[in-house]
Each structure stands twice: as structure tokens, then as C-alpha cells.
Amino acid sequence: MEPDKYLILKEALEATRHAIIEEADEEVIIDPAGYNNYLRLNKSQFELLLRLIQPQIERSSTLMRETTSAAEKLALTLRFLATGESFISLNYQSRLSTSFICRTIPEVCEAIYGKLKESFLQVPSNALEWELISKDFAIKWQFPNCLGALDGKHINFRVSRTQGAFYHNYKGTNSIILLALVDAHCRFLFVDVGTNGRANDAGVLQRSPLKQILENEESLPRDSAVGRRRNLPYVVVADDAFPLQRHIMKPYPYHTNNKKKQIYNLRLSRARHVVEHAFGILCNRFRVFLTTMNVKVETVEKITLACIVLHNFLLQADHNYINSYTSNSSTTLSTASDGPYNPRKGEAERIRQDFTEYFCEEGKLDWVNQKLN
Template structure:
């Protein structure tokens, strides 16, 4: 071994010793790094689920409803359905966070929209862990509930039942749903430019929904960027294909007291195109009394979807602020909220939507007193329509002014 090789070996050894010394020095200055903070380790004893939530459930049911938007019976039913999707395995190093805590954390987030940092101190779950739990649990809630509580009707009998409710509750025959769209506020996604920037001058994704006469979601489409055109969203949606091609829709029938067969229709506003299966109002120009009557009766039937959106934003506070999450994660949260809305309406309606929640002929629902960023789609109008679609709308107009008139419609115009 020559002198040059000896010098290189000595230099390498010295470098190793110097690096090791620096590492020891830094550890001595910074102190020993900890795996989990002590106050987080006490989660099982003092966390919100194991301490506060269980205490509230035994002593104060009303506060429990405000805390997680449901009673404990409904919580346990939901947990049973979601458990297989969110249960994790324990390891030799530590136990996993139980499904009940994961679900309670997610429900609190949906109810309030609190930041992950805020929830970290309430539930004693680190915010980086919370950031993975909430989208995953929202996805699990939607997947667990969608086939039972958020399913598009697939039989003629089911559609006819919806039409019967619209005729009896809203005086609108041959109606199988009310459709509307809303913007869900988000923080500007990185490198997205103006893609998510909407006509209200903030960033959003779009939720389009069809609801029945009893304030339940029948169909939801969520996730399209806020700049998109409403007609384009509807044109690409699966519900459009179903309405145009499904053999499960009821056969046309005359309106009561009339003789011309009319298709079963969805009612919408000016944001959507006029179709054979989709009614929208007459334009606000050259309006005679008969057209005003039609517009009022259609608007009255459409109030059901406005009420559903209002209740949704009122009960799920995350919809009232711009979430600093990626659009796909916000989409999961919205889908979970829609599925939970139907679940609550089915399992605990008096808790979720007590008397006075919805509009009626005399007063407005309590949700209208709460402001939020959950705003309507732009009413653009100008969509091309067919002669058949106009003829169908004219037949409904004639019906509401003759056979189908109600005595109070003239007083309200």
C-alpha cells in the first residue's frame, strides 16, 4: 500500500468520526426525538370520543346532536355499516385508531368544517393523521350508504311512487324529480389557474342534484370545476342518458282531466336546457298571466330542491367555507354529506330535520336564516330546445290554468 492510499483511508476514517461527533452533538443540543407526543398518547383516556362524546351521549342528547348531527342510536347504526371499510390492524408498536373514533372525527369535521389543527387538539389525533382519516372515512361512508340510501330508482313502480308524491304534496303531476345545481367553495387548487373560478368570483366545484318530493336525494353529480357550463355538466352526466334511454321510466300519460299523453319530467330552472323530460320556466320577457302561473307552479315544485340544499348547508358546516383541500377530497366530503342526509332523513328525521326546517305556504324554513357560500348555478338561459319540448311545456301551462288550477295560485302571483 503506497502513501497515497494510506492518506485516503485516514481521510475517510476522520470524516466518519467527525460526522458521528456532529450527530451526537446535535442530539445533545436538540434532545431526544419522541415518537408520539405525551398528550396525544393520552387519547384513549382523555380524547373527545372516549371522554367528551360518551359523556355527552349519556347526559345531554341535544348537545350530542349539535356535536355530531345525530343521536347515539343512529351513530351506532352508521358505525356498523362503515366499520369494515375503515378498521385498521393493530401493530406490535401501537394500536390503530378505532373505527368509532375515525367516524366521530369525520362527522365533527363535516358538521363544523373545523381545521385539522383545531380537531387535533379536540380528538388528540395528529393533524397529518387526521388529513388521511377524514377523506378515507368520507369515501367509506358514501360507499357504505349509496346502494341503500342514495340510489337512483330502477323500476317503474319506484318512479311512479315519486310522481304520486309530487302530485299530492306539490300539485305537480307527471313529475319525477326537482333538479338544481350549487357551487361548493374551495381554496384555489395549485397550478389550476382560473379553471375553478366561477361567476361569483371565487373558486368552487359544482354539485348537481335531483331530489324527490320528500326532500331526499335521488341523484348527485359533484366534482366538476366551478368554471364549467351547467348545460355541459348535465349533458355529460349519467342521469341524462338514463332519462333519454331508460326503459324503467313510466310510460307517458295524460295530465289529470286532459287527453294528450305527457311524459314524466324533471323540473329545473333557467340554468338547464328545455327537454322533453326536463321542464324549465318561460323567459321573463313578454310574460302573460298563463305563463306566470306556469312559472309559479314550477317554482313551487322546485322549492323542494332548494330546501334540501339549504338543510344540507345548515347541517354540514364544512359547506359554509372554502376548504383548503384538493378538489377530489372535497368531492368525497360532499358525496358523504349527501348520503348522510338521506340516511338521517330515514333513521332520525325528527332529530335531523325537526318541524320548521322546511318552507311551507306560510313561513320560510329555518335554514334560510343562515348565510353560506353554497350558491346557485348561473341562470344562463339561451339553450336550444325542440318543438316537442315547447309543446310539452305549453300543455303543462294550459293544465295549470284550467283543469289543474288551485284557488290560491291567483292570490300569490
């Protein structure tokens, strides 16, 4: 390449090097809503997050080259999380090399998760904290003694040829599973990320630390009175992919004409929908989840964990966060099959029947009967 052409190309690259951060700064002056849409954070939230992770991601400049600033790295990562754009596309926007982008995004995601997880992703550690969550479910969703809503979500990514069908799931794609427990306000309480997509939700739970948490009676609230004469344990609500256990309630089987079971399914579905709503908000806010990520599985895990803590961070910082990114998920009534009591399910079945009786008697809601009629 001739020297003059080389200098022209070098000057052009230097002029566009800070394109992403400069474009975002222009947006905040001209259109604050556009800035928020561009990075999924407003200016003050961006600056707060930058202060928290800057020591972990900032590098010193040398005589040979000027380093990329921490602000540019964070803006680049947030733009990727917001859109799921390819590294080539981000390269054209930022004039940063694809190899640099490939290294930077997992580094920044790891820093975000490491800095925010202590404050924004903590499982309740004692009975009092669990009871506060239960009160929110009782007030907001009319489901007593509820500790959270549980569900799993597939995170799709493109595997290398050497990994074969290890991550292949029943939907025909390759994925890892995000298992999540969510409170009444769509805040993630617990997540387990990384199990290959071939496993089902019950299998993920079986190997998850959440299983031990729910089995540790000492950290959970003691059974409490529900209604007039029922003493019931505190439970997690889940769909029919999970096992029926003392601390896990699931719907009755499908296709029943038993009205009491239909009422129970509707009430449980109403409480359980918050986890689907949380997944919907997460995917609408961070649209990288709507794509098939072309990164290593370790990077997929880092991206997922970073988005989870950012979701909780924004939920606390912005009261309009949920309304701004409502999900498209809908809550449907899971009709159940009418059958006799199954003694093999023992105590768990008795607890489910007690919840059913409560929802049909002293805890009934008029609109539920109207919906079923």
C-alpha cells in the same frame, strides 16, 4: 428536551388522546340533544353507522403503538363534517396529528359512501319506481307527472397554485359542481360531483349519466293523461339554466305580464323548490359546505358524496330530520317574458304549453290566483 419534561408531555398527550369521543360520550349522558348537535347523529345512529364501516376503517394495534379506534375516526370525521373546522383545530381537540387527520377524513368518507350508496342513493331503475315518485309530487306539490327537481350547487374549496384558474367560477371563487335530482321529500335520487366550477348547469347535465337516463324512454313511465284531454310525458322540473326538453320543464323567460305564464312559473317553482330546500338542509346539517374547504379536489368529492348519503340515511332514520334543519332558501316566482310560440323548441314547447293550460283550467288552485292578484 430533558427526560422528565418529555415524560410529562407524553402523559399529557395520552390523557387527551381520546378527547373527541369522550366528550361526545359525556354529552349523550348529560344532554342527548347536545350529542346530536356535536356529531349530527344520535347515539344509536352513530353506533349503527360504526358497525357498517368499522371493517373498512379499523386497523390492528402493534407492539410499537396503539392504533386509533374506528369510533374515534368516525367521530373525528363527523365533527369535521358538522363544523368544517380546520385540521389544526381538530388537532387541538383530539391530540391526533394533522397528517393523521388529513389521511383519516377522506378514508372514512369513502367508507361511508361505499357502504351506504347501495341502500340510500339509488336512481329508480324502472317505470314503476318513477311513478311512485311522481305520485308524491302530485300529492305534496300539485305538479303531475313530475319525476324530480333538478339543480346544481357550487362546492367551494381552496385550490393549489398549480391548478390555476381551472376551477374558477363566475362568482369569483374556486369550486366543483354538485348536480342533484331530488324527490318530493328532499331525498337525493341522483348526484354528479366533480365538474369544475367554470361549467354551467346545462353543460354539467350534458356530460352527466342523468342525460342518458332521461333519454332512455324504456325505463321511464309512458305518457299519461293529465286533466281532461292532455296526454303528457313525465318530466323533471328545473330552473332556466337548463335546456327545455321533452323530459325537462323550465320556467318561461322573465318579465312577462301574461298571467297564464306567471301561473305556470309559480307552480313549477313550487315543485322545484324541494331541491333548493334539500341543499339548504344539507348545508345546515353539514356546515363544512358553508366554508371554503382547504383540501384536495379528490377529497372534496369524497366529502360531498359522504354527506349526500348521510343526508338520505338520516332522512329515513329520523322523521324530524327536515324540521330540525330547515333551510334558509326561499321560493320566488320567476316571472316570464310574453312572446309567441317558438317553433324551434318543437315538442318541448308544446308540452310546456299543455302544462300551462292544465294549471290554468282543470288543475288550477285558488290560492295561486290570489297570490298573483
